[in-house]
Amino acid sequence: MLPNIVLIGFMGCGKSSVGRRLAGLTGHRFVDTDDLVTQAEDRSISEIFADAGEAYFREVEQRVLEETVGVCGIILSTGGGLVLREPNQVALRKIGVIGWLDADPEVLFERASRSGKRPLLQTENPRETFDRLLDSRLGIYTEVADFRIDTTQMNHDEAAQHVLDEALRRHRRFEG
Ligand code: S3P
Numbered sequence: 001m002l003p004n005i006v007l008i009g010f011m012g013c014g015k016s017s018v019g020r021r022l023a024g025l026t027g028h029r030f031v032d033t034d035d036l037v038t039q040a041e042d043r044s045i046s047e048i049f050a051d052a053g054e055a056y057f058r059e060v061e062q063r064v065l066e067e068t069v070g071v072c073g074i075i076l077s078t079g080g081g082l083v084l085r086e087p088n089q090v091a092l093r094k095i096g097v098i099g100w101l102d103a104d105p106e107v108l109f110e111r112a113s114r115s116g117k118r119p120l121l122q123t124e125n126p127r128e129t130f131d132r133l134l135d136s137r138l139g140i141y142t143e144v145a146d147f148r149i150d151t152t153q154m155n156h157d158e159a160a161q162h163v164l165d166e167a168l169r170r171h172r173r174f175e176g
Pocket of ligand 1: 119
């Protein structure tokens, strides 16, 4: 049986769009940790950051992730900062094979700032904030991921196909 697939990566890397396509390709159910947080709190991510702060958001994020451990048949898209907490890294490994969607920083920044809805980039100098955050996280994505896909030159359908191929290859190797 096809394992769960977890998508990690920086804001703007396309986790949700690629994850939805992967769900279409595999028949797995699409689950997004940001959606789970929003549902649990009955308010938007921006509202949670504004009203309760990032630390509170991280608590809820960790809780909804822990509740996802043991669920089968899912494609899990994660918020870009979810991998920061070590218990979350452990939980992700239990959930499924972990694919990191990466892209050139220019492309990531363009995609991440497009919606204007990302609270962490609502600063005086969003580009500087973006560079600092990306720099501090690249090592963690590298460590946590089972594989990395560079989506710079890919549309979402192509990225989804690449993730699926890679996840299947790893799964087969694992199963012997
Ligand atoms: C965050 C990324 C966001 C969301 C929150 C914090 C981060 O998700 O979880 O705004 O710390 O990088 P996306 O990666 O889906 O934008």
